[in-house]
Amino acid sequence: MTRTLVLVRHGQSEWNLKNLFTGWKDPDLTDKGIEEARIAGHRLKEYGLHFGTAFTSELYRAQRTLSILLEELGQPHIPTVRDAALNERDYGDLSGLNKDDARAKWGEEQVLLWRRSYDIAPPGGESLKDTGARVWPFYIHRILPKVLSGDNVVVAAHGNSLRALVMALEGMSPADIVAEEISTGIPIVYRLNADSTVAEKTVLSH
Numbered sequence: 001m002t003r004t005l006v007l008v009r010h011g012q013s014e015w016n017l018k019n020l021f022t023g024w025k026d027p028d029l030t031d032k033g034i035e036e037a038r039i040a041g042h043r044l045k046e047y048g049l050h051f052g053t054a055f056t057s058e059l060y061r062a063q064r065t066l067s068i069l070l071e072e073l074g075q076p077h078i079p080t081v082r083d084a085a086l087n088e089r090d091y092g093d094l095s096g097l098n099k100d101d102a103r104a105k106w107g108e109e110q111v112l113l114w115r116r117s118y119d120i121a122p123p124g125g126e127s128l129k130d131t132g133a134r135v136w137p138f139y140i141h142r143i144l145p146k147v148l149s150g151d152n153v154v155v156a157a158h159g160n161s162l163r164a165l166v167m168a169l170e171g172m173s174p175a176d177i178v179a180e181e182i183s184t185g186i187p188i189v190y191r192l193n194a195d196s197t198v199a200e201k202t203v204l205s206h
């Protein structure tokens, strides 16, 4: 049994391109983002992966990335679960603001704490810990049983919902997770042991 779990962050969005905090806002992919999703599907095809189930968020950029990727894989119609538990971190009052303008207003250090620390939430939004509080139970109750049953699973989600998932999978500490970045459109392939620990991790870079 392969017990494969693939995580992929959506391709570049219009707001990634404009350097805006996005969170639960719902912009589309850019042309580059569409291409990144295609390449991700192509890399998974080359890797020989077939999926039984897909999971994504309720946000369009992740859903569109997933459908482009599955189309490229030749598996456009697999069962797909969409759930807000996998949504991006809610960026609260920062949503829609330019990231450089935010650094100019609140300082580099404060903005980095909001973006990468474990438990400091942006004003009106979620910390990574808050995001994990919805991602982790969803993983345990909905995603993991599929993986452990041998049903290869792909999860198309977001930078911070995936950072929360990677933190749990790899047993990272709050200090470790600060440096963890998830690139757009790069599949991360985990093979899990029967006890759900990670046996192997492969990053399918371009």
Ligand SMILES: O=C(O)[C@H](O)COP(=O)(O)O
Binding pocket: 020, 021, 022, 023, 088, 091, 115, 158, 159, 160
């Ligand atoms: O919501 C956003 O702005 C991005 O998708 C992730 O942003 P971050 O890299 O600032 O956490």
